[in-house]
Amino acid sequence: MATINEIxxxxxxxxxxxxRFLNNSGYVSEDVRKRIEKVIExxxxxxxxxxxxxxxxxxxVIGVILPTIRTETSSxxxxxxxxxxxxxxxxxxxxxxxxxxxxxxxxxxxxxSRQVDGIILAATNVSDAxxxxxxxxxxxxxxxxxxxxxxxxxxxxDYHVARALTSLFISKxxxxxxxxxxxxxxRSVGLLRKKGYLDxxxxxxxxxxxxxxxxxxxxxxxxxxxMKNIMETxxxxxxxxxxxxxxxxxxxxxxxxxHNYNIPDDVAIAGIGASEVxxxxxxxxxxxxxxxxxxxxxxxxLILDQIKKxxxxxxxxxxxxxxxxxxxx
Amino acid sequence: MATINEIxxxxxxxxxxxxRFLNNSGYVSEDVRKRIEKVIExxxxxxxxxxxxxxxxxxxVIGVILPTIRTETSSxxxxxxxxxxxxxxxxxxxxxxxxxxxxxxxxxxxxxSRQVDGIILAATNVSDAxxxxxxxxxxxxxxxxxxxxxxxxxxxxDYHVARALTSLFISKxxxxxxxxxxxxxxRSVGLLRKKGYLDxxxxxxxxxxxxxxxxxxxxxxxxxxxMKNIMETxxxxxxxxxxxxxxxxxxxxxxxxxHNYNIPDDVAIAGIGASEVxxxxxxxxxxxxxxxxxxxxxxxxLILDQIKKxxxxxxxxxxxxxxxxxxxx
DNA sequence: TCTTAATGTGTAATCGATTCCACATTGCGA
DNA sequence: TCGCAATGTGGAATCGATTACACATTAAGA
Numbered sequence: 001m002a003t004i005n006e007i008x009x010x011x012x013x014x015x016x017x018x019x020r021f022l023n024n025s026g027y028v029s030e031d032v033r034k035r036i037e038k039v040i041e042x043x044x045x046x047x048x049x050x051x052x053x054x055x056x057x058x059x060x061v062i063g064v065i066l067p068t069i070r071t072e073t074s075s076x077x078x079x080x081x082x083x084x085x086x087x088x089x090x091x092x093x094x095x096x097x098x099x100x101x102x103x104x105x106x107x108x109x110x111x112x113s114r115q116v117d118g119i120i121l122a123a124t125n126v127s128d129a130x131x132x133x134x135x136x137x138x139x140x141x142x143x144x145x146x147x148x149x150x151x152x153x154x155x156x157x158d159y160h161v162a163r164a165l166t167s168l169f170i171s172k173x174x175x176x177x178x179x180x181x182x183x184x185x186x187r188s189v190g191l192l193r194k195k196g197y198l199d200x201x202x203x204x205x206x207x208x209x210x211x212x213x214x215x216x217x218x219x220x221x222x223x224x225x226x227m228k229n230i231m232e233t234x235x236x237x238x239x240x241x242x243x244x245x246x247x248x249x250x251x252x253x254x255x256x257x258x259h260n261y262n263i264p265d266d267v268a269i270a271g272i273g274a275s276e277v278x279x280x281x282x283x284x285x286x287x288x289x290x291x292x293x294x295x296x297x298x299x300x301x302l303i304l305d306q307i308k309k310x311x312x313x314x315x316x317x318x319x320x321x322x323x324x325x326x327x328x329x
Numbered sequence: 330m331a332t333i334n335e336i337x338x339x340x341x342x343x344x345x346x347x348x349r350f351l352n353n354s355g356y357v358s359e360d361v362r363k364r365i366e367k368v369i370e371x372x373x374x375x376x377x378x379x380x381x382x383x384x385x386x387x388x389x390v391i392g393v394i395l396p397t398i399r400t401e402t403s404s405x406x407x408x409x410x411x412x413x414x415x416x417x418x419x420x421x422x423x424x425x426x427x428x429x430x431x432x433x434x435x436x437x438x439x440x441x442s443r444q445v446d447g448i449i450l451a452a453t454n455v456s457d458a459x460x461x462x463x464x465x466x467x468x469x470x471x472x473x474x475x476x477x478x479x480x481x482x483x484x485x486x487d488y489h490v491a492r493a494l495t496s497l498f499i500s501k502x503x504x505x506x507x508x509x510x511x512x513x514x515x516r517s518v519g520l521l522r523k524k525g526y527l528d529x530x531x532x533x534x535x536x537x538x539x540x541x542x543x544x545x546x547x548x549x550x551x552x553x554x555x556m557k558n559i560m561e562t563x564x565x566x567x568x569x570x571x572x573x574x575x576x577x578x579x580x581x582x583x584x585x586x587x588h589n590y591n592i593p594d595d596v597a598i599a600g601i602g603a604s605e606v607x608x609x610x611x612x613x614x615x616x617x618x619x620x621x622x623x624x625x626x627x628x629x630x631l632i633l634d635q636i637k638k639x640x641x642x643x644x645x646x647x648x649x650x651x652x653x654x655x656x657x658x
Numbered sequence: 659t660c661t662t663a664a665t666g667t668g669t670a671a672t673c674g675a676t677t678c679c680a681c682a683t684t685g686c687g688a
Numbered sequence: 689t690c691g692c693a694a695t696g697t698g699g700a701a702t703c704g705a706t707t708a709c710a711c712a713t714t715a716a717g718a
Contacts, residue, residue, distance in 0.1 A: 003673090003674055003675080004674060004675060004676095005674075005675095013697075013698085014697065014698045014699075015674090015675080015676095015698090016676085016677080016697070016698055016699080016700095017696085017697060017698075018675095019675070019676060019677080020676095020677095020696095020697090022675095023676080025676090025677090026677095026695095026696085026697090027694090027695050027696045027697080028696075028697085029695085029696060029697090032696085032697085044465075046438055046441050046442045047442060047674080047675070048383070048442065048444060048673090048674055048675065049442045049443045049444065049675095050379050050382045050383045050388070050443075050444055050673090050674075050675085051383055051673070051674030051675035051676085051703090052674080052675055052676075053379045053675090053703095054377070054379045054380055054383055054673090054674080054675070054676090054702095054703045054704065054705085055674090055675055055676045055677080055702070055703050056675085056676070056703090057703080059379070061422070068408075069404050069407050069408050069411065070404050070405065070408050071404070072401075074404065075398050075399050075400070075403065075404050076399065078398050078423070079397075079398050079399050079425070082398065082423065082425045086425070091422055091423065091424065091439070091443075092422070092423040093390070093420055093421070093422050093423075094407070094411065094420065094421040094422075094423055095420065096408070096411045096415070109375055110420070112375050113375045113376060113377065113378045114378045114379075114420075115377060115378065115379055136373075138330065220605065220606075220609055247605075250606065250609055251609070254609050257611060276549065276576075277549070277579065277606045279549075280549055280579055280580070280583050282586060282611055332703090332704055332705080333704060333705060333706095334704075334705095342667075342668085343667065343668045343669080344668095344704090344705080344706095345667070345668060345669080345670095345706085345707080346666085346667060346668075348705070348706060348707085349666095349667090349706095349707095351705095352706080354706090354707090355665095355666085355667090355707095356664090356665050356666050356667080357666075357667090358665085358666060358667090361666080361667085376704080376705070377703090377704055377705065378705095379703090379704075379705085380673090380703070380704030380705035380706085381704080381705055381706075382673090382705090383672095383673045383674065383675085383703090383704080383705070383706095384672070384673050384704090384705055384706045384707080385673090385705085385706070386673080
C-alpha cells in the first residue's frame with residue numbers, strides 16, 4: 001500500500017504539501033493540486049488512519065459496550081447510535097460483554113488502548129469497580145439505561161413506566177395483579193420496575209401475594225415458567241400479570257393459551273419493549289415503547305457534544321415513553 | 330496518558346526493555362521486571378494500539394459490513410463472529426450500509442484506511458463495482474450469504490431450502506401453493522428461493538397462478554399485504570403459502586387469522602429464519618433454521634485462518650440447515 | 659585461565675502521517 | 689525601487705510504539 005511519501009515523490013512535491021492537499025489546510029497551487037490528484041487517482045492511495053491518529057489523537061471511533069447483541073433492544077440502540085455517528089464520520093467499535101462483569105472492565109481498558117474518542121456504555125448491572133474505573137477515565141463516556149454518577153446518562157423512566165402499566169390494570173378494575181420480573185441486581189429492569197409495580201399496588205391498598213412475584217431471565221421460556229408458577233401456586237389467581245419485558249410476556253401468554261385461559265378476559269397481560277412482533281401477537285400485546293433508537297441517538301449526540309465542544313457538563317436525560325394499549329388488556 | 334517513554338524513565342530502564350516486558354519478548358531480569366510492573370501498576374499505563382499498529386501492521390480489528398443491524402439475522406451473525414473473534418483478541422468495527430450501495434463502497438475504503446486486518450461482508454445485493462473493488466483488495470475478505478468470486482464465502486443453501494419446504498407442502502398433499510418473496514436483485518433471498526420453489530412445483534407438474542406470486546420487503550406488514558393479495562386476487566386460492574422469511578410469514582398468518590382462515594387446515598404456512606418467536610406463535614411456525622450464529626462463527630474462522638496462515642486458499646462453505654416442521658403445516 | 663554462549667540492556671531507525679517553522683516567490687501600494 | 693503581505697512549498701520534529709543490532713555482563717566448558 002502506498003504511503004504519503006511515495007505519493008509525494010511521484011508528484012514531485014514534499015509530503016508536507018501532500019498532507020496539506022489531503023486535509024485542505026494551507027495553500028496548494030492549482031498546478032500542484034492537479035499533479036497530486038492524478039497520482040492519488042492512479043495509485044488508489046488511501047491515507048493510514050493509524051498514523052494520522054497517532055499524531056492527531058483523534059480516532060473517529062466510538063467504543064460501544066453492550067451486554068449482548070442478540071436482543072432487539074441492543075440492535076435498535078446500535079442502529080440509533082450508528083445513524084448519528086456515521087453522519088459525523090465516526091464508526092462503532094463493538095465490545096460485547098455477554099453480561100460478564102470482568103469483560104466489562106477488560107473492555108474499558110481495551111477501548112482505552114485503542115484510544116477511542118468516546119465510550120457508550122449500555123450496562124445492565126453496574127459494579128462499583130466499574131463506576132470507579134469510569135470516574136477516572138479521561139475519555140468521554142455516556143451510559144444508557146443505568147444511572148452512573150459522574151458521567152452523562154440517557155435513562156428510561158423505568159419506575160414510572162411500571163407504575164403506569166400497573167395503574168392501567170387497576171383502572172380496568174383489576175385488583176389481583178401478578179408480576180414477572182428479573183434479578184434485582186439489574187437496577188433498571190429488575191429493581192425499579194418492581195418498585196413501581198409495588199408502589200402502585202400499595203397506593204391502591206391491594207395486597208400482593210408472594211406467589212404472584214416471579215422472576216425470569218429475559219427469555220420466552222422463563223416467562224412461560226413464571227406464569228406457570230403464578231397460576232399453579234397462588235391461592236388467589238391474578239386477573240392481570242405485568243411482565244417486565246415483552247419476551248417474558250410472550251412466554252406468559254403462551255402458557256395461558258395452552259391452558260385455555262382467555263386473554264384478556266381471564267388474565268390480562270402487559271410487557272415492556274414494544275418488540276416488533278408484539279403488535280402482531282394474538283391478542284396484540286399491550287406494551288411500552290422505550291424508543292431505543294432514540295436512546296441510541298441521544299447517547300450519540302451527547303458523546304459527540306462532549307468530544308467536540310469539550311463540553312464536560314454532565315447531562316442526565318430521561319426519555320419519554322409511549323404506552324401502547326392493545327388487545328391483551 | 331502515560332507513554333512508554335515515561336514508564337521507561339520512571340523505571341530507570343530504556344523503552345526497549347519496557348517494550349520487551351510488555352510483549353514478553355527477549356530477556357528481562359526479574360529485578361527490572363518488578364520495577365516496570367510497579368510503575369505500570371502505579372500509573373495505570375496502557376500502551377497505545379495506534380502506535381503499535383503503525384509499526385506492526387496489525388490492528389486486531391475486523392471490519393464487518395452489514396446491510397442493517399436491526400434484524401435478528403444480523404444480530405445473530407454478529408454474535409457468532411464476536412464469539413470467535415473476541416477469543417483471539419479481535420474486535421469488530423461496524424459498518425452499517427442501510428442497504429445503500431454507495432455506502433458499501435465507501436465503507437470498503439474506510440475499513441481499508443483503518444487498516445483492519447480483515448473484512449467480513451454480509452451483503453444482500455452485490456454490485457459489479459463492489460466485486461471489482463473486492464477483487465483488488467489486499468485485505469482478507471469473507472462474504473456471507475452471497476456468492477462472490479475470488480474470495481471465501483459462507484453460504485446458505487437457499488435453493489435447496491426452498492425446494493425442501495415446497496416439497497414438504499407437496500408431501501402433505503398440497504397442490505396449490507403460494508409464494509411470498511422479495512426483490513430478485515437480492516440473489517439469495519429473492520432469486521434462489523423463488524427458483525427453488527418454482528422448480529419444485531414444476532417437478533410435480535403443478536401450475537403456478539401469477540396471483541400466487543407476491544413480493545414483500547422484509548417486514549411483517551408487507552407479508553400481510555402479500556397474503557391479502559394472494560387470497561383476494563387469485564382465482565383458485567392456495568392451500569399453502571411459502572414465505573421466504575419468518576417476518577413475511579408472520580404477516581401472512583396475521584391476515585389469515587383476521588379473516589378466519591384456519592392454519593394449517595385452510596392454509597398452511599412456512600417461513601425461513603427460525604426467528605425466536607416462530608416457535609411461540611399460534612400455531613407455531615414451520616420454518617428453517619439457517620444457523621446464523623454458526624455462519625458468523627464460520628466466517629470469523631475463515632478470516633482468522635486467512636490472516637494467520639496467509640492461507641489464501643479460497644473456500645466456499647455451504648452451511649447445512651434444519652427444517653423445523655411445526656404446527657403451521 | 660581463556661573462549662564461547664547465554665543472558666540482559668540500550669541505541670537508533672522505523673512505521674505514516676501532521677504541523678510548526680523557515681524560506682521563496684509574487685504582486686501591489688507608497 | 690523598496691517593503692510588506694499574501695501565496696506557495698519544503699525541512700524536520702513529532703506522535704508512541706517495535707525491533708535489528710550492538711554492547712556489556714555473567715556463567716559454563718575445555
